[in-house]
Amino acid sequence: MNTTMMKRCIAWSVVGAAGAWLVGCATAPSDAETSAKAAQVMKASFNARGQAGLDRLDQDETQKLCTDYKTKAPPRDVAEKIEKLNLAGIKWPADGKYAGDWKNGERIAQEGRGMQYSDDPKGPVGANCYACHQLAPQELSYGTIGPPLYQFGKIRGYTEETRKYAYGKIYNAEAYNACSNMPRFGQMHILSEAQVKDLVALLTDPDSPVNK
Amino acid sequence: MKTSRSRRAARLVAAASVAALAATAFGQSNTADEIAKYRAALQDGNPAELWEARGEGMWKEPRGPAKVSLEKCDLGMGPGVVKGAYTQLPRYFADADRVMDLETRLVWCMVKIQGYTEADAKKNPFGAGNDRKADMEALVAYVTSESRGIKMNVPQSHPKEREAYALGEKMFFFRGGTHDFACSTCHGEDGKRIRLQDLPNLTTKAGAQKAYTTWPAYRVSQGELRSFQWRLNDCFRQQRFPELVFGSDASIDLTTFLAVNANGAAFDAPAIKR
Numbered sequence: 001m002n003t004t005m006m007k008r009c010i011a012w013s014v015v016g017a018a019g020a021w022l023v024g025c026a027t028a029p030s031d032a033e034t035s036a037k038a039a040q041v042m043k044a045s046f047n048a049r050g051q052a053g054l055d056r057l058d059q060d061e062t063q064k065l066c067t068d069y070k071t072k073a074p075p076r077d078v079a080e081k082i083e084k085l086n087l088a089g090i091k092w093p094a095d096g097k098y099a100g101d102w103k104n105g106e107r108i109a110q111e112g113r114g115m116q117y118s119d120d121p122k123g124p125v126g127a128n129c130y131a132c133h134q135l136a137p138q139e140l141s142y143g144t145i146g147p148p149l150y151q152f153g154k155i156r157g158y159t160e161e162t163r164k165y166a167y168g169k170i171y172n173a174e175a176y177n178a179c180s181n182m183p184r185f186g187q188m189h190i191l192s193e194a195q196v197k198d199l200v201a202l203l204t205d206p207d208s209p210v211n212k
Numbered sequence: 213m214k215t216s217r218s219r220r221a222a223r224l225v226a227a228a229s230v231a232a233l234a235a236t237a238f239g240q241s242n243t244a245d246e247i248a249k250y251r252a253a254l255q256d257g258n259p260a261e262l263w264e265a266r267g268e269g270m271w272k273e274p275r276g277p278a279k280v281s282l283e284k285c286d287l288g289m290g291p292g293v294v295k296g297a298y299t300q301l302p303r304y305f306a307d308a309d310r311v312m313d314l315e316t317r318l319v320w321c322m323v324k325i326q327g328y329t330e331a332d333a334k335k336n337p338f339g340a341g342n343d344r345k346a347d348m349e350a351l352v353a354y355v356t357s358e359s360r361g362i363k364m365n366v367p368q369s370h371p372k373e374r375e376a377y378a379l380g381e382k383m384f385f386f387r388g389g390t391h392d393f394a395c396s397t398c399h400g401e402d403g404k405r406i407r408l409q410d411l412p413n414l415t416t417k418a419g420a421q422k423a424y425t426t427w428p429a430y431r432v433s434q435g436e437l438r439s440f441q442w443r444l445n446d447c448f449r450q451q452r453f454p455e456l457v458f459g460s461d462a463s464i465d466l467t468t469f470l471a472v473n474a475n476g477a478a479f480d481a482p483a484i485k486r
Contacts, residue, residue, distance in 0.1 A: 029378075038382035038465075045462030046448075049455040056389040056453055063387040070385045071400035071415065115390045115452045131406045143406040145398065174392075183391040190390055 035068070050117035062086060066179035079178035087175035089187050090168050098163035098200050105202030106209070108195050109135055115190060127170075127185055127199060135202065136209035145181055153204035154211040166200045260353055260430040260482035263437040267354025270347060276326025285321035287314070287355065298359035299479050302468045304370035311376040313467045315441045316459040318351050337458045338442045349428070352439040356428055359479045364425065366471045373468065380469025383462055384414070389452040395466070397451075409486070414470060421477035424470050429483040437482060440467055 029037070039059070048054050059067065062082055065074065073079065111126020113119050130139055134148035156162040169176050171186030185191040191199075202208050271282045271294070287297035288305065302313040308320055315337070322333040339346035368374050387394040398406060399414040413419035428439045444463050448456045456463055 034378050035382050038379045038386065041379055041461045041465065042383060042386065045457050045460030046454040047457055052389075052452060052454040054454055059386075059388050063392055066392070067382075067385055067387045067394065071396050116449055117455055118449055141407045143404070143409075145401075145404050145406065145411075181397045183393070188390045188392070 051115065051119070051121040052117040062174050069179055074178055082178035083175055085174075086172045086184070086187065087168075090171050090175060091186065091193070093167070093193055093197065098160070098167040098197060099204055100194060100197030100201045102198070102201035102205040102208040102210075104195075105198035105200070106136065108191070108198055109202055110139075125190060125195075127183075127191060127195070129199070132181070137212070138209060149203060149210065151211055153206065153208070156204075158204060158206055163200055163204050166203050167196060170196050170199050258430055258482065258484045259435075260357075260428070260437050260484065263350045263353035263430075264357045264482065265354075266345075267350035267352070270351055271354055276322060276328045278325065278327035280326055282318075282321055282325065282351075284325055285318070287317055294355055294358045296359050296362045298356045299362045299364050300366060302373075302376065302464050302471060303367050304372045311370075311372050311464055311468060313441070313459075313464050314352060314355060315348060315439060316464060318348065318355075319459060334458055338438075338445070339436060349437045349439055349442075352428055353437050353482050356479070356481055360481070361478055363476060363478050364421070364471065364474045366468070366475055368472060376465045376468040377472050379462075380465035380467070383466050384469055391452045393451040393453075395447065395451075414473070417473060417476075420470055420473035424474035425477050425480045426483040426485070428481055429485040432484065432486055 039057070043054065043057055046054060046057060062085065065078060065082055068074075069078070074082065108126050109129035111124055112128040112131065113123060114125030119125075129135060129149075130142045132143040132145040134142040134144075134150050135152075137150060152166070153162060156165075165176075169182075170191075172184045173180040173182035174184055174187075183190060185199075186193070186196050202210055205211065274281050284291045286292075286305075286307075287294065288300050288303050289295075289297050298314055301317070302311050304311050305317065305320075310316075312320065319330065319333040322328045323330050336344055336346050337348045339349055368377060384395045387397070394400075396415065398404070398411050399419075402413045402416070402419070404411045404413075412423040414423060424440075427443055428437055430436070431438045441458055441463060444466055445456045445458070448454075
């Protein structure tokens with residue numbers, strides 16, 4: 001329902017003309033119209049605070065499409081579109097090395113701070129991988145929104161291919177699994193290239209506790 | 213009611229000091245076992261009763277520039293009716309021509325009846341430490357406590373109530389921010405958790421009922437009574453969104469979506485949570 005229609009319906013309902021209401025509002029707002037209105041109401045219901053500006057409510061193509069499919073996987077053609085779009089956005093390391101230091105990676109995987117309006121913009125920014133994934137077996141406080149990643153490298157093999165996949169997946173999860181719950185850490189400038197590499201090492205280094 | 217509430221509240225002052233100490237310890241060992249132990253230690257009651265008692269006093273006390281109480285405030289079931297009122301909120305109010313949740317309606321009454329400015333009525337809605345406990349949280353604690361045991365019955369008869377639900381549903385699945393998070397990212401599947409914290413699946417009736425009927429809650433880790441407006445506000449902070457405005461349309465739409473989904477379940481708050 002567009003704004004004009006909405007106003008007309010509301011005006012009629014206030015007048016109390018039940019007949020007019022039924023006629024005037026027989027056409028329910030379309031799903032797309034409700035989505036547009038919801039986005040508009042949200043924009044008016046938030047204040048910019050700290051590092052979180054109102055532009056965070058401006059959805060990109062991926063966010064918009066995935067919103068429409070709620071918690072369901074999008075149909076194949078839409079999924080392919082999303083994955084293609086995001087794959088094109090991955091910036092691969094210039095030096096061709098995908099893995100960094102797994103010890104730093106563990107710190108980044110534990111760090112929950114970063115990007116919230118309550119966080120110091122100059123403070124640490126982590127990936128908080130443990131919030132959703134099991135990784136090193138020593139850490140018992142892990143979440144289950146994402147799959148367990150214990151023995152990630154051991155299972156997949158300590159190959160260049162595994163490291164490249166891990167790098168791409170952490171950089172932009174939407175390139176591999178459309179409408180994944182996982183943030184696009186590189187794409188959205190949450191983590192630096194070096195931080196992504198350190199996480200790759202945490203997953204794929206034979207010395208990492210994840211592979212013990 | 214008042215007497216028993218006040219007496220229990222007095223007993224709870226002692227319990228609350230223990231709670232503040234326990235809250236510190238929880239930072240280190242945040243396990244379900246510890247919480248169970250803590251709950252057992254609180255058999256005498258829930259510290260939320262301190263907020264309920266203070267809120268009841270505030271409701272009945274002449275306050276504001278007009279020096280009148282809130283006892284004429286219409287929460288939807290007629291002026292002064294508090295019993296069960298929360299189970300029918302948010303709802304459409306003709307005088308405001310708007311769907312309102314409890315907090316927005318309380319602000320409305322503080323402005324229209326007690327003569328506060330809207331800015332004053334909305335000031336410090338979630339409190340800021342022990343020196344600045346929020347009046348709003350106390351009023352919310354009192355009003356909601358008067359709905360304990362009553363079945364949720366949030367209306368959807370007015371077009372604006374239905375619109376609020378439809379918009380709230382859309383907002384629940386709205387992905388945005390730096391992390392692409394929506395409410396549904398964490399609350400869209402059964403049996404999931406963040407770290408060790410279990411997450412309710414708010415897209416199912418059972419999940420919405422269990423979660424919505426147990427807010428507001430005394431939050432052990434914070435030593436504070438937290439309202440549903442606070443719950444939404446803090447979820448969005450963690451989603452990396454900007455700050456949800458207290459009493460905003462989006463906050464009411466989302467509350468409507470969740471409250472209607474909880475219909476049929478007995479309200480069971482103020483509760484106590486980790």
